[in-house]
Amino acid sequence: MLLLRQEERVPPFAEVTRYGKAYHVRWIDRVFAPWLDGLADPERHIRHAQLVAVCDTYVWYLLRRQQHLSREQAEHALIALVHGILGSPRLLPGETRTDPDANR
Numbered sequence: 001m002l003l004l005r006q007e008e009r010v011p012p013f014a015e016v017t018r019y020g021k022a023y024h025v026r027w028i029d030r031v032f033a034p035w036l037d038g039l040a041d042p043e044r045h046i047r048h049a050q051l052v053a054v055c056d057t058y059v060w061y062l063l064r065r066q067q068h069l070s071r072e073q074a075e076h077a078l079i080a081l082v083h084g085i086l087g088s089p090r091l092l093p094g095e096t097r098t099d100p101d102a103n104r
Helices: 002-006 011-031 043-054 057-066 071-086
Strands: none
Touching (some): 011 043, 057 071
């Protein structure tokens, strides 16, 4: 978070954060391709932007540090947000279901 706050004032920090932001976008493209590839613009573009925002490290910071959620609570909150964006009960990468009613 410190790098992001200083990226406009410190050119080397800006270079690092530019790389990190580009990597994040590529990660979203790769991980969520099964949900995004079939969508046409502008819906695909909007969903992609939503996923970039929700999966950003700042959201994790807000949930953990400012809202004082446990790691497990923050993970569940993020999964719920992503499911809300995707509108799909399909499992996310690395996600497991223990609730028998979860696929309704």
